[in-house]
Each structure stands twice: as structure tokens, then as C-alpha cells.
Amino acid sequence: MKPVGHAQLSFQRVPEDKVVKNRIHLDIFTDDLAGAIARLVELGARDLGDDERSEYGFTWRLLADPEGNEFCIVIPDDVPRR
Numbered sequence: 001m002k003p004v005g006h007a008q009l010s011f012q013r014v015p016e017d018k019v020v021k022n023r024i025h026l027d028i029f030t031d032d033l034a035g036a037i038a039r040l041v042e043l044g045a046r047d048l049g050d051d052e053r054s055e056y057g058f059t060w061r062l063l064a065d066p067e068g069n070e071f072c073i074v075i076p077d078d079v080p081r082r
Contacts (some may be wrong), residue, residue: 018068026071027060033075036063040073 007028030036033052040063046071048062052056060072075081 022069027074028071029074029076031075031079033059033061033073033081036073041053 009073044048044066050062052059057077058074060074
């Protein structure tokens with residue numbers, strides 16, 4: 001799967017801690033699930049310890065940023081694993 005375009009995101013700090021579920025949940029696509037997880041953990045993310053989950057032609061893993069905001073790293077099932 002080749003990228004069609006790109007997205008640009010901007011994040012701002014706020015003084016309040018996260019209290020409830022995220023208002024936005026990001027799914028970040030990759031072609032190297034294990035490598036992306038390792039790099040994100042190196043940068044401060046927490047692997048929430050769930051096994052990989054697969055459904056609807058995608059496999060993903062749940063992580064959280066240093067403040068607890070959850071996001072998924074996703075790979076389409078038709079992408080060969082590294």
C-alpha cells in the first residue's frame with residue numbers, strides 16, 4: 001500500500017490532566033509494526049500491554065503517550081511483516 005498523501009497534526013499542551021476517555025483517538029499507520037512500537041516507546045510512549053488485535057483487514061496495538069492519551073499503531077494485513 002503506497003501513501004496517497006500526508007497528514008499534518010499539531011498538538012498543544014494544556015494545564016489540565018486527562019480525566020476521562022480521549023476526545024480523539026488516533027490510528028497511525030505503518031509498514032513496520034514492531035519497529036514503530038519500539039521507536040515510540042523509545043520516545044516516551046507506553047505499550048499498554050495488549051496483544052496485537054486484528055479485525056477488518058488490519059492489525060493494531062494500543063499505546064499511550066506520556067500523559068495517558070491512547071492511540072493505535074496499525075498495519076494493514078496485506079502488508080508483509082518485517
